[in-house]
Amino acid sequence: MNDVNVLMVGVGGHGVILASDGMAEIGMNNGYDVKKTDSLGMAQRGGSVVSHVRWGKHVYSPMIEKGEVDFLLGFEQLEAARWASYLRPGGVAIVADVVVIPISAIDGKIPYPSWDEIKVTLAEYTDQIYLIPATRIAEEVGNPRAVNMVMLGFLSAFLALKPEAWTDTMRLRLPPKFRDSSIEAFIKGADEAKTMISVKGP
Amino acid sequence: MKQLLSGNEAIALGAYHAGVAVATAYPGTPSTEILQSIARMDGLYAEWAINEKVALEVGMGAAYGGVRTLVSMKHVGLNVAADPFFAVSTTGTIGGLVIVSCDDPGEHSSQGEQDNRHFAKIGKVPMLEPTDSQEAYDLMGWAFDISEEFDTPVLLRSTTRICHCKTVVNVNKERKSDLRQPGFQRSPAKYVMVPSNARVRRHAMEERIVKLRAYVEDFPLNEMVLADRKLGVISNGVAYQYAREVFKDASHLKLTTIYPIPANLIRRFAQEVDRLIVIEELDPFLEEEIRCLGIQVTGKDFIPIIGELNAEIVENAAVEAGILPAPSKPSLRPKSPAPQLPARRPQLCAGCPHVATEYVLRKLGFSGAGSGKELKKGEFIVTSDIGCYTLGVYPPLAALDTCACMGASIGQALGLEKAGVPNKAIAVLGDSTFMHSGITGLINVVYNQGNTTVIILDNGTTAMTGHQGHPGTGISVTGKKTQQVKLETLVEGIGIKDVTVVDAFDLKAIESTIKRCLDNDEPSVIIARGPCSLTVKTRGAPFEVDADECISCYDCLDLGCPAISLSEDKAVIDAGMCLGSACGVCAQVCPQEAISESRK
Incomplete structure (x- = not known):
């Protein structure tokens, strides 16, 4: 049972908190000690949202130290770049194709970085960088808000738990209206990971 | 049964299982979810109080009535409730009374940082503090028992990183049912604090603390772990988790009884180790208490006194102080300097009803004087308050001059006027903040014949903390309809003759009303009314x-x-x-x- 440290970053309204809540509960239901914590407060009004999820035999600190993140889930590209330094060397960066341009980049002096620039920033810490078509997949399943489920699905492909270990908990948590489409988004995310890993190599 | 609970959810469930009958609070990050969670449970009374002072006074009455009572608030809420807090410490209680203070180290969503452990000492009230959700759940039972056994309110302190962190809780209790039935026992010597009675109670308070000092020595949730004796670490709250993570081999003493501290237990621990340090967030509270025992201890000479800690900060500080060897981890420093990235500041939402008013304030009142410059003729001062609208301090709106504490905007505006400042001051605050602490300020304006203009940004909710009800909404914490206190009737009743309700999205109406009120030499209130965009159910075509x-x-x-x-x-x-x-x-x-x- 290896320790797993996941940092989920994004902006308000993108389901970061729901995803990290779900991931923590899945860990608990599968025998891990878990802790999860968010940086929120005024962030819920358009600022960055950061969730730390830790699975382990015994977890002390709820927050992951810089350089200790196994998986960085960027629900938004700029936020992925902002938190790149939290990756451990060789950690995995999973970034959604979501761009939310902050006001400061519209009227300010620092422009929103291109994906190539973001990739360079991430590459300082790891060569395992995946930009995933999460928006497209979420639209395919008819649930545009399911980007977070695509992200979790993609992440699941790197971890030892079986897909049912994830989806069983999700079924209990998800509202009936979005249950099937969310699970489908999760499975498609996992499939996407398998395809991308086989192309890229593990 | 195992459950994943936030500290706040665990506090609520712990209180529920301890048999709490009355729960009251005013919303404030990071404490809000305590009352929200408990209000969903059956068999108790829960309410949003108008402010923390009233919440605690309601709590005091309920506890005098013999039932277990929970009052929760953020750290600065206890400042508002300080008067009844000291009062109920003096009288003591019959039913268990637990006051939860949620501090916000790092000021994630607060106007200030303060360490409310000091309240325990100055109020002569016992304080407990959990290190995770399990302890938050367990400590609630103890807190109520201590309150009743020692005739005292009990403070339970939590912090943002405990309140909002989810950890695994073994929920092993059921709701306590063998509790006192409500009833009031007449006892003027205990409840009527005229000086002759208060002097007697004063002795009871000191005797209580002496008894509590003995009691906490064997408190089961304090924990000593003896390992390597070269270093002993005493810690509390979430700092305990960082201490365990960073000082892996050291001996540890975890304290959940923050005041009074278990002196003999600490002495025993100190004797077991060569060097004693304290890892705690904010002030050197435990460190000073321990030093007063005559024990040599350090802490804040290397651990930051400001802001939240985390394992990295603790580790770096310990390395710097020579307590830990430098880490053998590979260097994480990137090859090239980190790129500059655009900041993502919190901002008002799309469709926010506060924007138009703040835009007009900017346009009319901020014609050029930048920071550090005296205002020009015709400019005005915008005293502001605590709420979402405070985000209007950031560009491009940049339309605020002050923000201090709940309701202060109105008093500040009158003070500026009475000082003789030539520019007019306009006070801007939200509907919930006005209810909380603005009403008394406005009465003061009327009584003292100020000509202040007050703008109440009425979005019909307490938005910043996540849309809680307040008297102006007419909706209770359980979502039921209740008597609504109408803002315009209220301010007219106070004696304001110039009251205007404007559509919060109508720029022209807002501008002309503000201009008219500025020329008015009597006090005026503008209610800019429009729903919070996050509560709007039917939006128009974009x-x-x-x-x-x-x-x-x-x-x-x-x-x-x-x-x-x-x-x-x-x-x-x-x-x-x-x-x-x-x-x-x-x-x-x-x-x-x-x-x-x-x-x-």
Whole structure:
């Protein structure tokens, strides 16, 4: 049972908190000690949202130290770049194709970085960088808000738990209206990971 | 049964299982979810109080009535409730009374940072503090028992990182049922604090602390772990988790009884180790208490006194102080310097009803004097308050001059006027903040014949903390309809003759009303009414910019609306974010009339 440290970053309204809540509960239901914590407060009004999820035999600190993140889930590209330094060397960066341009980049002096620039920033810490078509997949399943489920699905492909270990908990948590489409988004995310890993190599 | 609970949920469940009968609070980050959670449970009374002072007074009455009572608030809420807090410490209680204070190290969502452990000492009240959700759950039972056994309110302190962190809780209790039935026992010597009675109670308070000092020595949730004796670490709260993570081999003493501290236990621990340190967030509270025992101890000479800690900060500080060897981890320093990334500041939402008023305030009152400059003639001062609208301090709105504490805007405006400052001051605060602490300030304006203009931004909710009810909403914590306190009736009753209700999205009406009130030499209240955009159920068709008409003047960007951005130098509106005709402020700003409802 290896320790797993996941940092989920994004902006308000993108389901970061729901995803990290779900991931923590899945860990608990599968025998891990878990802790999860968010940086929120005024962030819920358009600022960055950061969730730390830790699975382990015994977890002390709820927050992951810089350089200790196994998986960085960027629900938004700029936020992925902002938190790149939290990756451990060789950690995995999973970034959604979501761009939310902050006001400061519209009227300010620092422009929103291109994906190539973001990739360079991430590459300082790891060569395992995946930009995933999460928006497209979420639209395919008819649930545009399911980007977070695509992200979790993609992440699941790197971890030892079986897909049912994830989806069983999700079924209990998800509202009936979005249950099937969310699970489908999760499975498609996992499939996407398998395809991308086989192309890229593990 | 195992459950994943936030500290706040665990506090609520712990209180429920301890048999709490009355729960009251005013919302405030990071404490809000305690009352929200408990209000969903059956068999008890829960309420949003108008403010923390009233909450604690309600709590005091309920506890005098013999039932277990929970009062929760954020750290600065205890400042508001300080008067009843000291009072109930003096009288003691019959039913268990637990006051939860949620501190916010790092000021994630607060106007100040303060360490409320000092309240325990100055109020002569026992304080407990959990290190995770399990302890938050367990300590609630102990807190109520201690309260009743020692005739005292009990403070339970938590912090943001405990309140909002989810950890595994073994929920092993059921709701306690063998509790006292409500009833009041007449006892003027205990409850009527005239000096002759208060002097007697004063002795009871000191005797209580002496008994508690003995009691905490064997408190089961304090824990000593003896390992390597070279270093002993005493810690509390979430700092305990960082201490365990960083000082892996050391001996540890975890304290959940923060005041009074278990002196003999600490002495025993100190004797077991060569060097004793304290890892605690904010002030050197435990460190000083321990030093007063005559024990040599360090802590704040290397651990920061400001802000939240984390394992990295603790580790770096310990390495710097020579307590830990330098880490053998590979260097994490990137090859090239980190790129500059645009900041993502919190901002008012798309369709926010506060934007138009703050835009007008900026336009009328801020004609040039920058920071550090004296105001010019014709400019005015905007005293502001605690709420979402405080975000209007950031550009491009940048329309506020002050923000201090709940309700202060009105008193500040009157003070500026009475000091003889030539520029007029306008007080701006939200409906919930006005209810909380603005009413008394406004009465003071009327009584002292000020000519203050007060703008109440009435979005019909307590938005910043996540949409809680307050007396102006007429909706209770359980979502039921209750008697609504109408703002306009209230301010008229106070004696304000010039009361205007304006549509919060009508720029022209807001501007003309503010201008008129500025020329008025009697006090006035403007109620800018419009629903919080996050509560709007029916939004209109999104607005769009006619790119051919857009002259790239960027006036619309001055609203700071997150739905408006630029594409090829022309303004564009994000259809997913725009509330359309439910807002429509950008269309009123555009000099070219290039913005209108989408016809798609």
